[in-house]
Amino acid sequence: MKNMKISEAVVRRLPIYLRYLNELTMKSITTVSSQDLGHKLDLNPAQIRKDLAYFGEFGKKGIGYDVAYLIEKIQQILKLDRQIPVALVGAGNLGRALCNYNTYLKDQMKIVAVFDASPQKIGETINNLTVQPIEELKDAVTRLGVRIGIITVPAIEAQNVANQFIHAGIEALLNFAPVIIKVPSEIRLHHADFTTELQSLAYYLD
Amino acid sequence: MKNMKISEAVVRRLPIYLRYLNELTMKSITTVSSQDLGHKLDLNPAQIRKDLAYFGEFGKKGIGYDVAYLIEKIQQILKLDRQIPVALVGAGNLGRALCNYNTYLKDQMKIVAVFDASPQKIGETINNLTVQPIEELKDAVTRLGVRIGIITVPAIEAQNVANQFIHAGIEALLNFAPVIIKVPSEIRLHHADFTTELQSLAYYLD
DNA sequence: TAGATTGTTAATCGATTAACAATC
DNA sequence: TAGATTGTTAATCGATTAACAATC
Structure with missing residues (x-):
């Protein structure tokens, strides 16, 4: 088989x-x-x-x-026998929430770096991680061997952040922004979209 | 057709x-x-x-x-031509993040009530909504005509919260807790699970 | 041995895609 | 009229389920 x-x-x-x-x-x-x-x-x-x-x-x-x-x-x-480093861009409520999932993810996966574009978020600490400026993304991805990127920015910024992740050499992306983004075919893109989830749920109401 | x-x-x-x-x-x-x-x-x-x-x-x-x-x-x-009232239990980071999606959901769907079990969260304001004690869930669901429930509590509390939603007469549930919950067959249950999403993404890494 | 349960083949079911007549 | 594109049927493809020999 x-x-x-x-x-x-x-x-x-x-x-x-x-x-x-x-x-x-x-x-x-x-x-x-x-x-x-x-x-x-x-x-x-x-x-x-x-x-x-x-x-x-x-x-x-x-x-x-x-x-x-x-x-x-x-x-x-699932390749969870090694530890897979993950980076997250967008230190809003959602991003902060996901950082706290490190516990559930055990040692198999770990959010190792968090980025944000807005100056007042830089330096904040979330679950032992310091929010870094988005400009550092490429460097950090290379240095930490990040393989998966999580996008938790507002819809209008999502494509831009995806591009930066791709430029940094990411292999897979998980997009939480409620917007369609385009990536090259060699990048694995999954959507985790709360709004479409809720909308399809509505269909099943009587 | x-x-x-x-x-x-x-x-x-x-x-x-x-x-x-x-x-x-x-x-x-x-x-x-x-x-x-x-x-x-x-x-x-x-x-x-x-x-x-x-x-x-x-x-x-x-x-x-x-x-x-x-x-x-x-x-x-999708039954989005009327407004569908939604309630959320679990006013942590994730719950707070989802409340801010009201904008994206337009007028078609709206989180109209937020609940939490922990006393220090009660009375907090999130996006114009005041966090209420979980004891008020049934009353509020009835009064506001809530049809969909969102579960954003820690894994160990998820089944309990689901039970309370069901007791309150909810029609559909969207569970964000990383745990398997059981509901009667007449309740529509969808999962929005960040951890399983990330884990299946890992499979596609080389 | 008798009972349970796997791994796998074959049968079924359902979803996707191709093709095309209808028609704007 | 010629070109475009729908709605729908038929063909294909793939996924789920049933059945059962192998075997613990």
Whole structure:
């Protein structure tokens, strides 16, 4: 099953599995079946087995999956076995909120630098990080080996910040600004957009 | 094409169309083709035509779509032609950030009440809203006709807050806490989860 | 051994894309 | 009329689910 192209849907489920597996660890549960996982996560057990089988044979027939081993494997798949340095531009409320997620992200990912364009924000401290002027972005990205950029600036500035990230050599971007931005095809761009999320939710009201 | 079951994928694209159409309005562009839309949004034009055709015949053959008319129609489909009251629980950085999105949400949706459990937050003002004690949630939801609830509390409190929203008669929930929560099937639950988003992004790094 | 559960193939289901007649 | 573009059907593609042999 190796070397197949993995669909985005599969990749998006892996962190969900990871989250539940971590919950099981905290409850000292050491084994889990696709049945259990499916029931808890509202997914088809066959789908879960298939998702995992793309990457290897992690389970034991008749037994299920060893929780600790599966966590390790999924972390490897998602490249969360090393620490991935992340930088954030936009030290407003949202940016500040995300910086506080460092705890949830464990050691696997870490926001290592925060930037803002407005002079009065420079020097502020957020969760042990000092807000730096945006002019320092390229230097810091290179120096700290930042691979993922987070954009939490107002909509009108988002494209500009994206350009600066790209110029600095970023590999992937997570954009929170409610605006369409364009990046070269080699940059992976994800959107985390509160407004579109709310708007699609409205559709399901009676 | 009416009365078909519309897939979630379609519903999630509608707000994206809406966003670009609004951009066009600001540029005083009055007509757009599925070709234009597809190119700008990296979608197949046929898909866009099909998405829209589920809901009616909004275009003109040989011409394209009238921007203002299409905005109106998509807003109707998403139920954004009326104002939908939203309540938020969790007045931390994230909650505060989302309250400031009221501007982006226009008049179509509005955060009308904010709650928190911690006594020192009560009475604070965020973007013209006064933080209220969580005990008032049910009353306020009823009084203000709140239909959507936003959860921006720490992970351990999320399920509890969800339960209180449900007890208050909410129809849909948007959960930002990085934890799996369970709700009855008649409640529409969406996740807006920063940590899983970042983790799946990591997969695409080389 | 009997029961449980995986990994995988085959069947099904659904979503995307291509193609084109209708028509502005 | 000629060119453009829709709405829709048919074809394709891909993802989910069912089924089951293998095996712990």
